Amino acid sequence: MKKPQLLIPGPTMVPPEVYRAMQTPMFGHRSKDYFRLHDEAVTRLKQVFQTANDLFIFASSGTGVLESAVVNVLAPGDRVLVTCMGDFGIRFADIAAAYGCRVERLEVKYGDVVAPATIEERLAGGGDIKAVITTHNETSTGAVLDLAAVGKVVQNHGAVLVTDAVSSVGAIDLQTDNWGVDVVVTSSQKALMTPPGLGFAAVSPKAWALIEANQRPRYYFDYRKYRKSATKSQTPFTPAITTILGVNEAARLILEEGLPQVFRRHTLMRDMVRAGVRALDLSLAAANEWASSSVTAAQLPAGIDAGAFRSRLRERYGISVASGRGPLVESGFRVGHMGYVTPLDMLQVLAAMEGCLGEAGHGFERGAAVAAAEEVLDNEGSR
Numbered sequence: 001m002k003k004p005q006l007l008i009p010g011p012t013m014v015p016p017e018v019y020r021a022m023q024t025p026m027f028g029h030r031s032k033d034y035f036r037l038h039d040e041a042v043t044r045l046k047q048v049f050q051t052a053n054d055l056f057i058f059a060s061s062g063t064g065v066l067e068s069a070v071v072n073v074l075a076p077g078d079r080v081l082v083t084c085m086g087d088f089g090i091r092f093a094d095i096a097a098a099y100g101c102r103v104e105r106l107e108v109k110y111g112d113v114v115a116p117a118t119i120e121e122r123l124a125g126g127g128d129i130k131a132v133i134t135t136h137n138e139t140s141t142g143a144v145l146d147l148a149a150v151g152k153v154v155q156n157h158g159a160v161l162v163t164d165a166v167s168s169v170g171a172i173d174l175q176t177d178n179w180g181v182d183v184v185v186t187s188s189q190k191a192l193m194t195p196p197g198l199g200f201a202a203v204s205p206k207a208w209a210l211i212e213a214n215q216r217p218r219y220y221f222d223y224r225k226y227r228k229s230a231t232k233s234q235t236p237f238t239p240a241i242t243t244i245l246g247v248n249e250a251a252r253l254i255l256e257e258g259l260p261q262v263f264r265r266h267t268l269m270r271d272m273v274r275a276g277v278r279a280l281d282l283s284l285a286a287a288n289e290w291a292s293s294s295v296t297a298a299q300l301p302a303g304i305d306a307g308a309f310r311s312r313l314r315e316r317y318g319i320s321v322a323s324g325r326g327p328l329v330e331s332g333f334r335v336g337h338m339g340y341v342t343p344l345d346m347l348q349v350l351a352a353m354e355g356c357l358g359e360a361g362h363g364f365e366r367g368a369a370v371a372a373a374e375e376v377l378d379n380e381g382s383r
């Protein structure tokens with residue numbers, strides 16, 4: 001028998017409490033039962049998003065809510081700056097371009113981050129930039145943008161700050177209101193430890209000014225419709241009730257653990273995985289200074305087939321990790337450590353990696369990765 005361990009950066013594992021909440025028999029979306037659920041879920045999610053802004057729930061994948069931000073905030077011809085630190089930043093830029101925006105891409109090499117000063121300089125250069133579009137945690141590389149600093153930079157300018165927080169909300173601190181992030185979008189299947197199917201958007205008053213003035217046609221994702229329905233504890237179209245039941249419970253679990261502890265747990269898992277990977281002489285895609293606490297990308301030594309390595313992890317141990325992206329697509333892998341995972345799970349995946357690397361003929365001292373991670377865990381108390 002194998003216990004499946006899904007350690008890809010989404011969809012992620014789901015706690016039993018969330019599955020149980022999702023077994024509630026169906027009810028109508030124009031009923032009191034739904035109104036109660038809607039209000040409770042929105043209230044809890046606002047705490048998780050650290051915001052008092054409007055927060056909307058959509059039946060959508062993450063990419064759908066990225067698109068929702070573009071169609072609501074921006075009109076054709078609008079100039080936007082987009083941070084491109086990997087595949088997801090590129091996707092956001094492509095969506096803006098597809099909707100007719102004039103897109104300026106701030107590109108860095110995979111594994112690196114865009115410096116807030118770069119954004120500051122570009123904004124100071126003028127040119128009526130309507131929005132700065134960012135990826136908080138670039139899931140393809142495991143690099144985190146300094147969004148607090150970017151928020152400060154953008155606050156001094158007329159542009160709105162939009163962020164893709166799909167792989168950060170619920171794992172990495174994102175202080176929506178304190179940092180002045182105008183539109184935060186995420187989805188259910190990553191650190192929010194709920195099955196796929198829901199997208200979320202938190203929208204600031206500063207963003208509303210653009211949204212209300214925006215003449216572009218839009219329909220399903222029109223935030224104005226969601227705001228109007230929200231006053232009646234509803235959504236304009238049939239909500240994904242079952243998944244909302246799930247995320248409502250997941251948000252309860254996150255708040256019960258407490259956001260500071262949730263972030264600490266994720267940081268600890270990051271440090272354990274990175275120490276273990278280093279002990280095996282593998283290289284990490286992102287530098288320590290901006291390493292993600294929700295996903296780690298690493299490169300295997302030359303001569304080890306990454307696809308075969310991942311298959312062996314699954315066959316021998318039941319553990320799924322994801323493929324590398326960008327330059328690491330052939331030689332790398334990514335371990336997701338967000339949501340319903342604990343430091344103990346990290347010891348397990350490192351032990352399994354040792355098993356598969358040993359089998360593949362990679363030279364290292366057996367037990368080194370686990371020992372390095374245990375040392376991080378032991379020192380946790382003294383932090």
Ligand SMILES: *Cc1c(COP(=O)(O)O)cnc(C)c1O
Pocket residue numbers: 009010061062063064088135137138139164165166167187
């Ligand atoms: C997963 C992810 C997405 C895309 O989500 P889908 O649900 O697959 O559409 C977007 N951005 C980031 C940063 C992600 O990690």
